[in-house]
Structure formats: structure tokens, C-alpha cells
Amino acid sequence: MFIKWIKAPFLHKTLFWGFVSQEIKGRYAGSMGGLLWSIITPLANMLIFIFVFSVVFKIRLKPVETGTESFVMFLLTGLLPWIAFSEAVAASTGMFIGKANLITKVAFPLELVPTAAIFVTFILNGLGFILFLIYLAFEGYAHITWLYLPVITVVFMIFTLGIVVLIASLSVFVRDIQQVMASILTLWMYLTPILYPVQMVPESMQFFIKINPVNPFVELYHQTLLQHVFSYPLLGQAAGFAVLSFIFGVWFYNKSRNAFADVL
């Protein structure tokens, strides 16, 4: 039942790419900029952060802790993956509800909907991330450890898929999640060491960092991109969270799948 999720996009290629193109074109349907917006939006965000933190606040970090002096570099390293994650999770609340018409009227492999959505979110955000990598490379940060990036991202995608499937299924029954999700994601972001280095968190609060499943991913990006070290224990931790999230998400989905058509 878990393999099915990995196999589904390959088994139903046409439908998968159909959902992917539907997701991409659907996002920018009717707009003239089209795909350009997926580059302009993150670019604008980066410029805002650069302006606020480097030009106005002039925050400087200790390179020993973070591998960089520039707060903006540090911030974007963690923020860009987080944005991909939170975008996917935010969209998940309406994922099955929005497809109600299809779910009640057509029998099709529903697994493709979340997989396609996450695929699209990561591809589009990946464009912004690649721009950022190019900028980093120009600043002299390029390093051989960067080759680990695809591995980290794939594990991160599996983690996200689990959460998305869980929340999408749960939202079918508890619609309130749609309202609550935005606040939860904001809170979650501030509890994750994105806006601050993990070393700045006081000892008494480290517990909350340890149980935050997004933390190892953000730390992996920080370390690989800026400090140029790669920690296998951290990857193990991240993979552990990914497997846990995936199993739990798919388990709940399988348990509730048959009831979707009745509730929607």
C-alpha cells in the first residue's frame, strides 16, 4: 500500500502529467506572466529580506556558527525550503475538497493528486532556489557538499507528502482545518530555526527544536549550503521523520479513503 504511492505516477503517466499541467496552468491561468511569476515572486521576497535585514538592520552573524556573516544568506537558505513546504501544506487543506466533484463522480487513482501537487510546488519553488544557488555561487559559497542537495530534497518531499496526505484526508472530515492551517504554519515557522541560528536558542528550549520534524531538514540545508559539512546522523533523523510522516499519512488516507465520496 506504500509502494503504490511511489508507483502511481509511473503507472498512470498521462494522468499524472495531466494533473501536473492542470496544477501549473491552473495556478497562472488567465495571467499574462504565466510561469514568470514563479520566479518574480521569490525574487521580490528575497529583495525585501535583503533590504530589511542587511540594509536597514545591518545584522551580522558569527561565521563559526552559521558559516556566513550575511544574515540574508542564512535566512534564505532555510526560508526557501520552508516556503515550498508550507505552500504544499497550505494547499493540502482544500486538495480533496476542491476535487469533490471528481471524487464522487469518477473512479480514478486519487493518489496522483497529492503527488502531482507536491511535485509542482517543489519544481516551481526549485526555480527560485536555483536562482539563489547561482547567487550563492557568485558569492563564492559553491562547494562539493552541494551534491547532497538532491538527496535532502527528495527526503524532504517524502516528508511533505506524508503531512499533505494526512491533512488533505483529515480536512475532508474536519473542515475547520482550512481555517486553522494558516496560523499553525506561521507559528511553526517561528518555532523552526529559520529566522535565527539554532545555537541562539537557550538550552531550556532546545527540547522544542528537537521534536520539531522540520528542524533537521532546515539544518541540513544550512550545513550543506553554508558550512559545507554533511552530517549523516542529521540525515538519518530527517529520513526517520520522513518515513514516519509518510507511513502515518498513508495509513490515515487508506483508512478514510472509502468514506471520502460519502462525506464530500
Place this chain on the structure above:
Amino acid sequence: MNAICAENLSKYYRVYIKPFDRLKEALLRRPCHSLVTSLKEVSFNLAKGETLGIIGENGAGKSTLLKILAGTTHPSSGRLSREGRIAALLELGSGFHPEFSGRTNIHLNAALLGLTEQEIREREKSIIAFSELEAVIDRPVKTYSSGMYVRLAFSIATSVDPDVLIVDEALSVGDQRFAQKCVDRMVGFRNSGKTIIVCSHSMFMINELCEKTLWLNHGEVNGSGKTSTVISEYLAYLEGPELTQASQQPTVTAASGHVPEVIIESVEFSDPDQHKINYIKMSQPLAIHVNTRCTTGDFMGHLAISIEKADGQMLFGTTTKSQGLPAVRFSGERQVELSIPSFPFIKGSCRAKALIADENVLRVIDERYSDPLLIESEHPEFGMIWMDHAWKC
């Protein structure tokens, strides 16, 4: 070989008055819902190549049954086994994306129905041709009229070439001419040995298309079997319980307790080939057969036949006496035929009433109603009967 085998399918829905009740139930483990039964112990077998019609009033569970057969929802209890590729047209165009062109939607929708990319490419041309949308196929479907929308959807759904086709009321597609094309395609499916399941309120269509019919009433099977039989039972039910009884029991109007001299065994509608029919189109020939059995020796009497609406209003009546015929000699079993070369009523339903009276037409010996006859008409005129007419403007 069975294409569909359903055993005791039941479907219950839990209905919560407030969303909060669902949470309360989950937390307190105490039921806070009311149970709605939409399907109860429905069983049937459908062999490959058979066509099944599903009829019933609104809310009888037809759509629920189709959804279960199509696999979009699961039965609460019972077993269902299905064979072969199943395509369901529960709602036309439910997978369309309004911003995409018709051509893109063909690919998306066909993939949704289970076609591979190669199959879609092969069929794209014929889908577009059938839908007659060549001129606008590359425009976004949001610019289509609703008629164009369903035409495209129907063309895609039926091009899937399924082993089992499930259709829910979808055939009233577009204008008369396109609707005819759709019906023709369905008939083509049937003739090429596909299994078809149709749910419709059009008895005419069910009668044309289906060999077997399942009549659902409040989620239960109220009748199943040969289409013509089930439809006439259903129509009789719709027309009210009083008439049903009247047609089922021979009315003994002779002196109470006495067996009438002649009993009318049955009153039936037939076509010119002597086949019993339950529906007719306007201006078709019709014969009414009255089968009688004499309980004594010979009996001389007159016969009357009238055609009545469901509410008992007589539309037409004739007797052997009023036509100046000699009294009919009844002896043993005897069939009398009244033939009507051209049936004049446009729409609705009617039933025939046969009556036997004595030689002087003073005493009613026996009377009996037929099963209802459904009139199906494509005529653009209104009202009950058809008249020859011409406009001069």
C-alpha cells in the same frame, strides 16, 4: 460469464445535523447521527453483453447504486464483483478544467477514464469529429455553451470503449439530432456485445435499450426481470394503487357471488406482429386483444372497449353493438381483436378497458382493465391527440 455480480448491496449514510456532532461522536464514542438507508440488500447478476435498466422514483437509490457499480463509493455491506474495463458517465464533464482548451481536456478527461496516452492520440480525431466541435476545439472550454460542453464530454466518455458502460441520465445531450446520435452510439455499443447499465426516467429509452430492468423503490428491489414486465408494473404503481388493484383482480360485477357467464381473462396491447407491447409511438398501428373464457355453454353478448386515461376519463370507446355488428358468440376460450391502424394520442399513458354485456347491452357480465400503455412521442405539438393541421400565415 458475469460482468457484474452484486450480492446484498446495502448503503447507509450517517447524517450529522451539525458538523460538531461528528466530533462529539468521535470523542464520546456515543452515536450522534441518524442513519439513512439509501440501498437495502440489492442483488442482481448481469451477464456479459446484457443491458440493464434501472428505474425508480427520485430518491429510490438509483444514483447510489450506479456510484457503487462505478466504484466511486463503497457499499456499507454486501459483495460486488466486476469484470472488465468500466466507464461511468455519472455526470458529463466532471473532470473538465474550464481554462484549458477542448483538446487538452480530451487528453485529461480520457486519461481520467483510464486511457493511455497512445490510445488517446489514436482516438482524438474521432472524438472531435463525433462532438462536431472542430471549429472551437482549441478554445478554452469555459467559452463553450453548455450544449457544446456535454457534447464533448459524451464523445470522450463513449470513446473509452469500455466493457461495461454505466450511464446516469446522460443521454438527453444537446439538441434532438445529437441526442439521436448518442442513442445510436449506445445501441451500437449494445449490438457489439458490451454490457450497459442505464438509469433513466425515460421508459421509452429503457425499453429501447435494455433487456433487463431493475426497479428500485426506497432502496429496495421492487421488481426485476424482463424490461416490458417491470416497466408496466412500475407504471401501474405510479398511476396509483386503486387502478393497480382494478387491473389485477377480475371485477365481478354480475350478481354478487355468482360466477359471470363469460370471464375476461386479459386485455392486452399488441403490435401488428401480435407481440405484446407496453409502449407505443403516435400513429403506429395498435391492436387490443381481449381474451375471454366462457364458464357456461354458449353465450351471446356484446363487447365494449374503451381507452381511458389514468384518472378514468374516457378518451375513446366503441362497442360491437354500436357498430351494428351481430352479437358475439362466446364459447370456450375466445380472443376478440380490435385493431386501430393509427394510434392518435401524442403523449401520456392510457389503459384499455374491456366490457362484456348481454345481447341487449343492459347487463354487464364482466369488465377488466389492461396494463398501462406508455405513449412516447417526438412530435412538437402539444396536448393529448394529434390532428392533421396546416398553418397559413
